[in-house]
Amino acid sequence: MTHQQPTSPRRTPVTVLGLGPMGLALAEALLEHGHPATVWNRTPEKADSLAAKGVRRAGTVAEAVSASPVTVICLKDYATMYAVLDSAGDALKGRLLVNLNSGTPDEARTAATWANGRGCAYLDGAIMVPPPLVGHPESVFLYSGSRQVFDAHRAALASMGDPRYLGSDPSLAVLYNAALLDMMYATMNGFLHAAALVGSAGVPAATFAGLALDWFMPSVVNSTLTEQAPALDKGDYPGDAGTMEMNLNALEHITRTCAEQGIHSDQPRLMKAIAEQAIAQGQGGKNYLAVFEVFKKAAQA
């Protein structure tokens, strides 16, 4: 791995709770960036490889938390986090908890209140890379909570990846994380479904990828979405270059083509239904991006 640096007393000591594949990667990255590191895991054997490299293995959560001003939490979920931290009692007081569990916005806000009530500073975070990329300077970690706390510990956070501060509401990191993954799955499904559609005529996915991803996708992402994002904030969807009604025609056509070719059509049928909802809500003469207005509201059942 890169970024090897000698352990230095000037680097903040950091504790990591939870040694799944991600926790192990975090502890290793901290160690490699020169932070005195302490770890705790319910099954202590998980720390064997780290201990051999100079990481301190704590016998109890209280001992682990007491070893460092900053504790990074990488446990299964928020319920597990409460159970583990409760056992630390007063050792938590005055320390920073950096919670990298995944969870919902409500869970993140509740955890921040819980931590503050125990005298802890709290940042909620989300790791946007798989374990092998942890520790690289371009690996994005999302954080939310107190800006002052984030700034004070930025150097330690930067040893795990590229720390991006999103705002003081502690739920923002998990919310962004959910939104980015939401976009990722929709984008992957879009390509996979389209590849299945041309695949029904014997076109290899790798052949289709040349046109779909190398040529077409950049124009969708750059010329349409990036350029139009500010218009979403203004609710400004002029239909001069193409209306929702025209897009509904195209979606009907796509749905019919999927049925004709005998492939799965739930996804185009939902896209068609969403365009129909937009029209029912008065967006028929606007451009396609007005489906943003549909998405902002919970669906009527």
Add this chain to the structure above:
Amino acid sequence: MTHQQPTSPRRTPVTVLGLGPMGLALAEALLEHGHPATVWNRTPEKADSLAAKGVRRAGTVAEAVSASPVTVICLKDYATMYAVLDSAGDALKGRLLVNLNSGTPDEARTAATWANGRGCAYLDGAIMVPPPLVGHPESVFLYSGSRQVFDAHRAALASMGDPRYLGSDPSLAVLYNAALLDMMYATMNGFLHAAALVGSAGVPAATFAGLALDWFMPSVVNSTLTEQAPALDKGDYPGDAGTMEMNLNALEHITRTCAEQGIHSDQPRLMKAIAEQAIAQGQGGKNYLAVFEVFKKAAQA
């Protein structure tokens, strides 16, 4: 506009049937690239601006088709095309019809058979740019049908845009067109829905776009989809770096977050259902791209 060239007797004369915004753009591009151009439209006034520039206006379809070895068809649909061409009778014989209507694969194959039965060569095509971009050398036009016919007329086709040949099955152009738009809508919906999700906490879409489109999207498109497309053709979805079950957890989490934030959740709920279908079909230990196997089959109702 660019690419202005003097009309030259060496350029193939081309006829355009149908003068909607797209037909007008096609005729204009052909004229600007030096092709003697003839047009016909049900309402002849649509040709007024072109006539002033030197385009010949034909009084009947037979006269229009007779004026050029190549006729480009840009009408509403296949039914309209049959109605219009039927009136040309024997004038069709020995000419090339380039049909740029949108339609389904079955419609394209039927039209090819119909045209061949009347002694015409036939190419089916799809225009992948809006009218203002017609005529630019980087504007993609998809074509399918006889390779020999395509090659023989490549120069004329290149005057309208960048002609891409997809294969001899005449349905390939409309099939690719449907698939590319299918991917486009899914990708746009992915971003729009994700923007609505962070928007529920007051994050502007333009702020989210910075992280979502500039940073995250390229890794989804390049590192995941482009890199993995050949694996789709092999049906090879190793789950070592993350299984379908893990992705289902993430999708459940996203769906819960959308409900918690009070936004539209049909789209994440369908993505979750698709992952569940993949697991039900035995793909639980494979990676996420195995949803390709779900998409290849018509859904069980």
